[in-house]
Amino acid sequence: MATGNREDYLLRILRLTDGEGVAKTTDIAALMNVSAASVTEMLRALAEDGSIVYEKYKGVSLTPEGLIQARRLRDKHQIAERFLMDILDKEQGAAHEEACRMEHILSDESAKNMCRIIGASDVSACEVCGTECIKKISGVQMNRLPPGTPGKISHLKCDDPEKIKKLVSIGFVPGRSVSLVNRTSNNGPMIFHLGESNIALDQDLASLVFVDAGT
Amino acid sequence: MREMQVTLIGQPNAGKSSLFTRLTGVGVIISNYAGTTVEFEEATITRNGVNIHVHDLPGTHSLSGNSDDEKVVMKALTEDAGDVVIVVADASNIEGSMVLCFETMELGIPVILALNKMDAAVKKFDTDVDKLRDILKIPVMPVSARSAMGVDELLDEVIRYEKKETDFKVRYDSHAEAYIKELIPMIFVNGLDERGVAVKLLEKDATISPLVSDEAKDAAERMASEFETTHGESINVHIARDRYGQAGIIKNEVQRKTVRERSFSEKLSDAATAPATGIPLLIAVLFITFSSFILISGVLESLISEAYRSLAGDSLSSFGEEIGGEIGKAVMEGVDKSIEAILTLVIPFIMLFYVILGILEDSGYMPRAVVLLDRVMHRLGLHGGAFIPMMVGIGCNVPAIMATRVIASKRERLIVSTLIVMAVPCSAQLAIILGATGKYAGVLAAFSIFLVLLVMIFAIGILMNRWMKYEPSSLAMEMPDLSMPSARNVAFKTWDRCKDFFMIAFPLLVVGSIVLEILLQFGLLDVLIEPFSFITVTMLGLPGVVIIAFIMGILRKEMAVGMLMILAMQGGVPLADFMTGDQFLVFGLVMAIYIPCLATMAVLWREFGIKNTALISGTSLIVALLIGTAFNAVLSVI
Numbered sequence: 001m002a003t004g005n006r007e008d009y010l011l012r013i014l015r016l017t018d019g020e021g022v023a024k025t026t027d028i029a030a031l032m033n034v035s036a037a038s039v040t041e042m043l044r045a046l047a048e049d050g051s052i053v054y055e056k057y058k059g060v061s062l063t064p065e066g067l068i069q070a071r072r073l074r075d076k077h078q079i080a081e082r083f084l085m086d087i088l089d090k091e092q093g094a095a096h097e098e099a100c101r102m103e104h105i106l107s108d109e110s111a112k113n114m115c116r117i118i119g120a121s122d123v124s125a126c127e128v129c130g131t132e133c134i135k136k137i138s139g140v141q142m143n144r145l146p147p148g149t150p151g152k153i154s155h156l157k158c159d160d161p162e163k164i165k166k167l168v169s170i171g172f173v174p175g176r177s178v179s180l181v182n183r184t185s186n187n188g189p190m191i192f193h194l195g196e197s198n199i200a201l202d203q204d205l206a207s208l209v210f211v212d213a214g215t
Numbered sequence: 216m217r218e219m220q221v222t223l224i225g226q227p228n229a230g231k232s233s234l235f236t237r238l239t240g241v242g243v244i245i246s247n248y249a250g251t252t253v254e255f256e257e258a259t260i261t262r263n264g265v266n267i268h269v270h271d272l273p274g275t276h277s278l279s280g281n282s283d284d285e286k287v288v289m290k291a292l293t294e295d296a297g298d299v300v301i302v303v304a305d306a307s308n309i310e311g312s313m314v315l316c317f318e319t320m321e322l323g324i325p326v327i328l329a330l331n332k333m334d335a336a337v338k339k340f341d342t343d344v345d346k347l348r349d350i351l352k353i354p355v356m357p358v359s360a361r362s363a364m365g366v367d368e369l370l371d372e373v374i375r376y377e378k379k380e381t382d383f384k385v386r387y388d389s390h391a392e393a394y395i396k397e398l399i400p401m402i403f404v405n406g407l408d409e410r411g412v413a414v415k416l417l418e419k420d421a422t423i424s425p426l427v428s429d430e431a432k433d434a435a436e437r438m439a440s441e442f443e444t445t446h447g448e449s450i451n452v453h454i455a456r457d458r459y460g461q462a463g464i465i466k467n468e469v470q471r472k473t474v475r476e477r478s479f480s481e482k483l484s485d486a487a488t489a490p491a492t493g494i495p496l497l498i499a500v501l502f503i504t505f506s507s508f509i510l511i512s513g514v515l516e517s518l519i520s521e522a523y524r525s526l527a528g529d530s531l532s533s534f535g536e537e538i539g540g541e542i543g544k545a546v547m548e549g550v551d552k553s554i555e556a557i558l559t560l561v562i563p564f565i566m567l568f569y570v571i572l573g574i575l576e577d578s579g580y581m582p583r584a585v586v587l588l589d590r591v592m593h594r595l596g597l598h599g600g601a602f603i604p605m606m607v608g609i610g611c612n613v614p615a616i617m618a619t620r621v622i623a624s625k626r627e628r629l630i631v632s633t634l635i636v637m638a639v640p641c642s643a644q645l646a647i648i649l650g651a652t653g654k655y656a657g658v659l660a661a662f663s664i665f666l667v668l669l670v671m672i673f674a675i676g677i678l679m680n681r682w683m684k685y686e687p688s689s690l691a692m693e694m695p696d697l698s699m700p701s702a703r704n705v706a707f708k709t710w711d712r713c714k715d716f717f718m719i720a721f722p723l724l725v726v727g728s729i730v731l732e733i734l735l736q737f738g739l740l741d742v743l744i745e746p747f748s749f750i751t752v753t754m755l756g757l758p759g760v761v762i763i764a765f766i767m768g769i770l771r772k773e774m775a776v777g778m779l780m781i782l783a784m785q786g787g788v789p790l791a792d793f794m795t796g797d798q799f800l801v802f803g804l805v806m807a808i809y810i811p812c813l814a815t816m817a818v819l820w821r822e823f824g825i826k827n828t829a830l831i832s833g834t835s836l837i838v839a840l841l842i843g844t845a846f847n848a849v850l851s852v853i
Contacts, residue, residue, distance in 0.1 A: 015447050074447070085389045092393055096445060156452055161419075162281055163689075168455040169280030170691055171311050175456050176463070182488045188590045189599065189690050191488050196308035198484070200586045202598070202689035 007073055007104055008032070009042055010051060013060055014070035018157045018210075020141070022059035076111050077103040083114045140213055142172075143190060143206035145180045151211035152177055158208040170199060172209050217265045220297030221373055224288055224319070226312055227274030228695050229305045230331040232256075233360035235271040238370065265374050270297070276311060278318040279418055279455060283620070289422040293407060296324045299376045301369070303329050306336035306357065309470065313462040314455075316351070317385050322415070323408025325378045326353050329369055333357040340470050347469045352381035361701075384410070387457045391417065391450060394438040401431035417442075418451050480697045487583040487697070497587050500580065504571055509649065515563035516650060523555055542736060545785075549728030552784050556724060556777030561716040564646035565610075565773070569709040572610055576708075577700035581606065582692055589690060595676025596683070598622075598690045601631045608635035610642050610712060612815040616822060629823060630679045636811045636819070637835045638671040643772035644807050651776050652803030656796035664804050667842065671808070720771050727767055727774065728781045735785060754840060755801050756847040758794060760786075765805075771812050797850040801843050808839035 012031045016023035029039045047054040051066030062070060081099035084090040090098070106114075145151055153174045156164050171194055172178070181191040181198055189200045225231045235241070239258035256271040272291055273284040292300065300319055304312030309330065320326050328351065336342060348355040354372050358365035386392065391414075398413035404426050415423040416435035424432055442450040486492040531554075535547025575581060581603055589599030600622050608615030615635045619628040640648060653661035734740045740760070744751075747762040755761075760782050768775030779802075783793035794802065810832050811819065819828040 018447075078446075082389055092390060155448060161449060161451070164449055165279065165281050165451060166691065168451055169275075169277045169282070169285065170693075171276060171314075171459070173455040173459045174452060175460055181485060183490075184488055184493065184586050185490050185590055188490075189586050189692075191586065191694060195310045197311070198694035200488075200582065200690060200692045200694055202589075202691065205689045205691055 006042065006046065007069075009039075009046060010062070010066060010070040011073050011077075011103075013052065013062055014067070014074060017061060018155070020157070022061050024059045028060070072108075073103050076106050079111050079115050080106060083117065087117060140211055141207045142178065142180075142192070142209040142211045143203045145178075145211055145213055147180045147183065149213050150177055150179045151213040154210050154212050156209055163205065163208060167205060167209060171195060171197075178209075178211060216261075219265055219267045219299075219373065220270070220295070221267055222270045222272060222291065222297050222300045223303055224272050224292070224300060224315065225274060225303030225331075226276050226305065226308075226315060227693060229274065229303045229312060230360050231271055231274060231303045234301075234303055234329065234331055234358065234366075235269060237360045237363055237366050239269050260370075262370050263374060267370070267373060268297075275315070277315050277455075278415075279420075279451065281421060286422060289420065292319065292322065292324055293422055293426065296406075299325045299327055299373055301327045301329050301373070303331050306330040306333045306342060307339055310459065310462045310466050313465060314458045316353075317458055317461065318411075320351075320353065320381065320411075321384065321408065322411035323406070325376065327369070327372060327376065328353060328355045330355065330357045331360055334359040334362050334364060339472060339474050341473055343469045347465070350383065350465055350468070352379070352383050385458050385461045387414075388453055390442060390446070391454060391457070394435075394442070397438075398431060398435060401434060402427055414454060418454060484583070484694065484697050487580065488586055488694070490587075493583065493587050497584055500575075500584070504575070508567060508571060512563040512567050512649060515567065516559050519562055520555065520559050523558055527551065527554070542732070545732045545736075546729050548784060549732055549781055550725050552781045553721065553724040553728055553777060556780045557716065557721045557773075560643070560646045560650060560773050560776060561713060561720075564650060565642040565716060566709055566713050568642045568645065569610055569712050570705060572606065573705035573708045574700045575606070577698070577704060579695040579697045582694050585690075585692060586694075594680075595634075595673065596630055596680025597627050597676065600690055600692065601627065601634075604631050605635060605639050608639040608641060609645065612636055612639075612641050612811060613818050614712075615639075616815070616818045619822075626683050629827065630676060630683070632819065632823065633679060633831055634672055634675055636815060636831055637808060637838065638668045638675060640668060640807050641772060646773055647776045647806045648803045651779065651790075652799045655791050655794070656799040656803070660796065660800040661803070663800070664807055667804060668807060671838075716773065720773055720777075723770060724774055724777045724781075727778060731763065731778075731781065731785070750840065754844040754847065755805065756851060757798050757802060761794075761802065764802075765809070768806060769810055769812060771814075772806065772809075775806055797847075800850070801847050804846055805839045805843040808835055808842060810836040810839070 009028070009032070012028055013023050016027055016031070025036055025039050025043065028043075029036045032039065043052065043054045043060055046052045046066070050063055051069060052060050052062055054060050077099050080102040081095050084095035084098055085092060140151075142151070142153075153172060153176050155174055156167055156172065158164050176194060179193045181193050183190045184200075187203060189202050190206055191198055191200050192206070223231050223235055235256060235258070239260050241256070241258040257268065259266055259268045261267070270291075272288050275282070275285045275288045278285060278289055278292075302312060302316045302319060304316070312328075316326060316328050328347075330336070330342070330344065333342075342357070344355050344357050354376065356365055356369045356372055358369050360366070387395070394417060395410060395413045398416060399409045402409045402412050402416075404412050407426075412423055412427065413435070416427065416431060417439055419436070419439060439450045442448075442453070446453065487496055529551075531551040532544050532548045535550075536544035539546065584606075585599035585602045587599070588602050592599050592601050595601075601619075603621070604615045604618040607618050612635055616632050619631050619635075622628050622631060648661050648664050652664060731740070734743065744759045744762055748759045751757045751759050751762050751765075761779070763782060764775040764778040767778045779793070780790050783790045786793065816828055816832060819831060
């Protein structure tokens with residue numbers, strides 16, 4: 001039984017971990033504005049569902065299923081919010097609030113159709129647009145992309161805005177297609193095909209770019 | 216006469232510098248990798264009664280980054296973009312260039328889009344230039360800097376250019392658009408479009424921020440952080456996503472790929488970076504480069520020397536005797552030796568090296584070597600990017616130190632520059648090692664000098680890496696297509712890089728030999744030599760007069776060996792008998808490590824300040840003398 005509240009937890013964990021790494025219970029509690037005890041209780045339930053892996057004292061990470069579920073929620077939120085603003089001319093604040101409620105009840109099909117109405121070009125990396133997406137590897141770090149497999153950049157993640165700027169300025173931007181051409185050595189730079197050019201990138205930079213493979 | 220200011224911008228390796236040369240006829244150094252242009256170039260042409268001043272700016276991927284080059288370009292564009300900016304795009308790779316074009320247009324800067332390398336692009340794509348012009352509502356000109364196609368039309372378009380309002384704009388995500396709308400009324404910047412400024416503010420651009428009021432800046436900052444908390448993504452990424460989305464859509468509308476199978480050069484390119492094939496290929500390239508250099512230079516040197524002797528004979532010295540008696544003869548013999556020294560040093564060693572370097576640069580192979588060598592370089596606290604400056608440094612230290620600017624971290628730049636100055640022999644030092652030590656002390660002696668230098672590279676690198684505070688930096692480098700080097704460009708670059716040897720080194724050598732002759736005539740030479748004899752004779756075991764060569768070597772490295780030839784001549788012996796083989800080895804070793812030449816010191820000073828320059832120069836002098844002394848001691852025991 002997935003309640004709205006439960007899904008909110010998944011979204012918060014997604015925001016804290018972005019699909020990689022571990023979130024601390026205290027951080028989740030702070031973000032949800034609840035006590036650590038009630039967080040622990042909910043995390044146990046989610047772990048039973050198989051959406052998360054919860055290890056005491058270590059923290060919480062999303063399972064592949066949990067990640068897909070959480071990202072689909074996030075994407076639905078964005079579609080709903082843009083639909084309300086762009087098509088229904090709602091104010092941003094109100095749209096955001098309404099979207100927070102819609103994300104839980106919106107069916108995949110409706111979300112897909114709303115997406116079509118907005119005419120968005122950037123939702124190709126979205127979890128809603130294809131139940132078929134689930135079969136593909138979503139949200140892998142670009143340095144783990146199998147050679148030759150095409151992928152689409154879904155997002156960038158790094159605490160250092162300078163690195164994000166650097167990647168963006170070279171053209172590693174969500175929505176663009178990318179594939180791995182060569183890996184020069186175990187830890188050496190990797191060569192990616194992006195647009196019409198080949199770019200060599202250090203692994204630590206490549207690992208900040210997340211890709212949906214097989215799209 | 217009407218004056219016009221035109222600025223060239225474009226992505227790295229889009230062919231800006233080639234186009235600049237085509238437009239203005241002024242030669243600049245062009246290579247097939249990114250980051251060749253590190254300084255502004257400017258030239259003027261007159262066409263149809265209009266003086267067009269063309270400025271070439273460093274290549275930038277976009278205006279959204281924070282690299283030094285991007286700041287330079289943003290500053291130039293926002294301060295004074297001139298009458299029109301030409302965005303130079305590689306016609307085979309227009310997506311990224313279009314983003315740069317959008318950003319420039321958005322700031323309200325007049326833009327002409329030049330689709331360069333069109334001759335190569337037609338082999339791969341059908342491009343509808345008219346359609347692109349209709350979509351962007353700006354002039355779009357197909358050109359080829361290589362074949363000069365479309366260059367005249369581009370200039371005519373520049374002269375004809377009148378700024379028109381274009382209604383093309385990138386539409387961003389509704390949240391971003393709402394922010395932009397809110398920011399616009401707060402913005403008053405002369406000459407720039409408010410919308411563009413608003414977008415740049417949201418991107419936290421370092422150049423734009425100081426131009427607006429604190430109110431606008433604060434508002435933009437608040438919006439950007441609000442966006443990040445609600446979307447979980449930086450607004451920069453979101454803005455860039457919309458730009459690339461738009462560029463992708465336009466590209467699909469105006470360009471269709473015609474060939475699908477991979478070309479030979481693409482396959483070769485893949486093979487050059489895959490470890491299994493790339494590393495053997497790299498070893499082969501380096502081996503062929505250096506062995507052909509050594510083989511050809513040796514043959515060339517004896518050919519040129521013979522040719523000069525048979526051509527000039529002793530005409531110069533007898534001419535000197537006729538007009539100036541004994542002194543005249545001695546002076547003209549000095550001139551004669553100077554000419555021979557320059558010819559036999561510059562052409563076989565220095566020119567040949569630049570021909571080989573030019574071919575390597577233009578082939579596009581260098582960035583592949585960078586990628587392969589990245590891991591090795593990491594041991595020295597560097598990344599692969601250091602390979603190019605070091606390779607250029609085998610030519611001359613001055614452009615090599617400039618080339619370190621492509622390295623983002625100051626720390627790495629200093630390490631690379633120190634390595635270049637101390638342990639990478641420049642072409643003049645190479646000429647000494649091969650042309651003097653190699654010739655008179657044997658191949659083994661020359662080889663042992665290279666071995667010492669190699670050990671020094673690792674020793675200095677590892678030590679500096681340990682002592683200097685670590686700054687992380689990462690490699691991100693575009694791989695240009697492999698291409699056939701053009702003989703014309705290689706010849707131009709070789710001449711451009713060598714002309715100083717004829718224009719500056721030769722006159723200096725002549726003056727030096729005359730001064731030397733005068734000192735000798737008045738018996739003053741010993742007064743100069745004596746104070747240094749502890750270093751030259753006692754420590755290094757060399758003839759005392761060698762100090763003159765050492766001193767001249769501070770001016771320019773190749774002068775040291777030229778001076779040696781003149782000194783030998785004045786001593787009345789051939790150079791081969793002037794010193795023993797061991798002495799040639801010590802001399803070559805000291806010269807290879809020795810204090811940087813004046814030009815190198817000047818560029819070090821400019822890039823790293825006087826303290827670092829003094830430190831590097833002093834250390835290299837001491838290390839050179841110590842190693843020289845050690846070798847002398849060991850050799851005399853053997």
